[in-house]
Amino acid sequence: MEDLDQPVQSIVNLLKALAVSLLIAIAVFVTIVLPAEFGIDITGTGSMLGLNALSAEDNNPEIISRPGEGDLVFRQDEIEILIPANDGLEYKFFLDMHSNLTYEWGSTSSLYFDMHGEPEGDTSGYFESYGAATVDEMSGSVTVPFAGSHGWYWRNDSDKDISISLKTLGNYDVIGYR
Structure with a gap:
């Protein structure tokens, strides 16, 4: 049986990878999620990408009654x-x-x-x-x-x-x- 040497990541490398992924998540949240979902555009990228329009929709659904229906109290x-x-x-x-x-x-x-x-x-x-x-x-x-x-x-x-x-x-x- 061969002895396979697999590289083990050091704690420093794992912490660096965690920090980079956290920064990417924050950047995506600030530039895409906040403008699209909540209308908060801190960086201006939401308006450049047209994401502000997504949050501008009225979230209160309109109740539509078809003619002749809905007359029952x-x-x-x-x-x-x-x-x-x-x-x-x-x-x-x-x-x-x-x-x-x-x-x-x-x-x-x-x-x-x-x-x-x-x-x-x-x-x-x-x-x-x-x-x-x-x-x-x-x-x-x-x-x-x-x-x-x-x-x-x-x-x-x-x-x-x-x-x-x-x-x-x-x-x-x-x-x-x-």
């Missing part, structure tokens, strides 16, 4: 819904595309539900289900993929009426019972 509602024995019903809200509905409901007994939405103007019977189960309470939020009616179908398979307390929060119109 923010509201908070609470309603009691009675599901008759051995029957079912729907309760719906109108939401714009990508709107969010926060909800919480609880009932006196477990019952089947299907939370779903139907696109505005669709006559084919299409609906998109967001979840279905048999439970006595549920809470969460849904961001809807299209404008239209969104809500719940509840089915009571018992021989007694079931009362549901529903709380909602968001930008929507109440359609109500269907």
